[in-house]
Amino acid sequence: MLVFFSTRFLFFSIIFPLLVSIILYQLDSFDPAHLPAESLVSSTTSTPPLLNDKFLTGAEFIGVGLLDNPEDIAYNKDTGLIYTGCVDGWVKRVSIHHDSANDSVVEDWVNTGGRPLGIAFGIHGEVIVADAYKGLLSISDDGKKTELLTDEAEGVRFKLTDAVVVADNGVLYFTDASYKYNISQYAFDLLEGKPHGRLLSFDTITRVTRVLLRDLYFANGVSISPDQTHLVFCETVMRRCSKYYISEDRVEVFIQGLPGYPDNIRYDGDGHYWIAMITGETTSWKLGTKYPLLRKLVAMATKYGFELMFMKNAGIMQVDLNGNPIALYNDHPFSHITSGVKIGNHLYCGSLLHSYITRLDLLKYPAQKKL
Ligand SMILES: *[C@@H]1O[C@H](CO)[C@@H](O)[C@H](O)[C@H]1NC(C)=O
Ligand SMILES: *[C@@H]1O[C@H](CO)[C@@H](O)[C@H](O)[C@H]1NC(C)=O
Numbered sequence: 266m267l268v269f270f271s272t273r274f275l276f277f278s279i280i281f282p283l284l285v286s287i288i289l290y291q292l293d294s295f296d297p298a299h300l301p302a303e304s305l306v307s308s309t310t311s312t313p314p315l316l317n318d319k320f321l322t323g324a325e326f327i328g329v330g331l332l333d334n335p336e337d338i339a340y341n342k343d344t345g346l347i348y349t350g351c352v353d354g355w356v357k358r359v360s361i362h363h364d365s366a367n368d369s370v371v372e373d374w375v376n377t378g379g380r381p382l383g384i385a386f387g388i389h390g391e392v393i394v395a396d397a398y399k400g401l402l403s404i405s406d407d408g409k410k411t412e413l414l415t416d417e418a419e420g421v422r423f424k425l426t427d428a429v430v431v432a433d434n435g436v437l438y439f440t441d442a443s444y445k446y447n448i449s450q451y452a453f454d455l456l457e458g459k460p461h462g463r464l465l466s467f468d469t470i471t472r473v474t475r476v477l478l479r480d481l482y483f484a485n486g487v488s489i490s491p492d493q494t495h496l497v498f499c500e501t502v503m504r505r506c507s508k509y510y511i512s513e514d515r516v517e518v519f520i521q522g523l524p525g526y527p528d529n530i531r532y533d534g535d536g537h538y539w540i541a542m543i544t545g546e547t548t549s550w551k552l553g554t555k556y557p558l559l560r561k562l563v564a565m566a567t568k569y570g571f572e573l574m575f576m577k578n579a580g581i582m583q584v585d586l587n588g589n590p591i592a593l594y595n596d597h598p599f600s601h602i603t604s605g606v607k608i609g610n611h612l613y614c615g616s617l618l619h620s621y622i623t624r625l626d627l628l629k630y631p632a633q634k635k636l
Pocket of ligand 2: 398447448449450
């Protein structure tokens with residue numbers, strides 16, 4: 266029975282769309298590139314000593330049905346509120362309840378009219394939003410005023426403003442994942458394998474937008490070191506995060522060969538970064554990395570409505586300040602996890618798929634030494 270179903274499944278979900286794609290192949294101008302050799306770094310290089318691969322067993326769900334694809338999470342210690350951006354344009358506020366996830370209360374706060382992704386607090390209490398469609402926004406703390414800070418640099422408009430972090434001196438550091446594809450088309454940017462991403466800064470006093478790095482492979486999450494000397498940013502396609510030394514204008518690998526495709530990275534105020542991986546490394550993604558032709562076929566199938574970019578084994582990796590892996594929290598059926606933020610003893614996770622925030626009690630369900 267199982268064999269029967271999986272053969273059918275294989276035919277309708279993979280072989281048939283691939284055949285259609287091959288027939289149409291000549292007609293399409295989509296032109297994926299070979300990825301740099303570093304993208305092939307084996308995932309075994311960054312395996313942490315501690316693992317909890319049954320994340321969903323202990324998971325609790327917050328705001329079920331009220332939070333539509335809450336991508337990033339920012340926590341305001343003073344008010345106890347979580348801010349998160351949803352696919353319907355709403356920045357929502359969630360009052361979390363430490364003992365009972367079900368008692369959390371969700372409030373529609375401000376609608377940006379775009380797609381809020383990255384969220385952080387400015388030094389004067391304003392809420393900074395990396396809005397995929399609009400650019401970098403600042404929302405006053407009372408929610409009454411939304412201001413566009415910047416939406417282009419060096420004459421190139423942002424197309425997928427993705428993540429933002431605020432330095433202690435008030436400077437905003439943020440990413441534009443792609444100047445070519447918007448968020449509804451992000452899969453094509455991953456498949457094309459060309460560097461359309463940039464790391465940028467915005468000075469709130471001079472109002473100058475600067476390009477710090479260009480030609481990044483889907484520039485995604487960004488965080489700042491506690492000593493404020495460097496940023497750590499993720500390139501999803503490359504399965505790596507790099508350091509950018511702010512005053513030296515220098516780049517260095519932070520962690521590479523991740524066991525999945527990194528999205529947001531967050532510092533927990535306590536010596537660790539948490540890197541969310543939207544999917545684990547899978548055979549099909551591995552093959553795709555190697556073979557542009559395969560990515561072209563997947564892109565064609567995607568255009569005709571077939572979802573071939575299967576995601577599984579998503580999770581969050583805890584690393585120390587030097588990029589050494591410490592623990593991984595994941596689960597086989599888990600996918601589209603975009604952020605991991607540690608609040609108290611809980612890890613709160615955002616997502617590009619679910620209609621809730623997922624959380625895990627790290628004391629009750631710790632990662633443990635692998636046998
Ligand atoms: C929370 O709500 C879910 C769904 O309504 C329910 O299945 C679960 O038992 C509730 N948990 C608690 C602790 O009340
Ligand atoms: C995103 O890009 C697609 C393809 O170029 C376009 O059809 C769509 O209108 C864009 N979405 C928005 C909201 O700009």
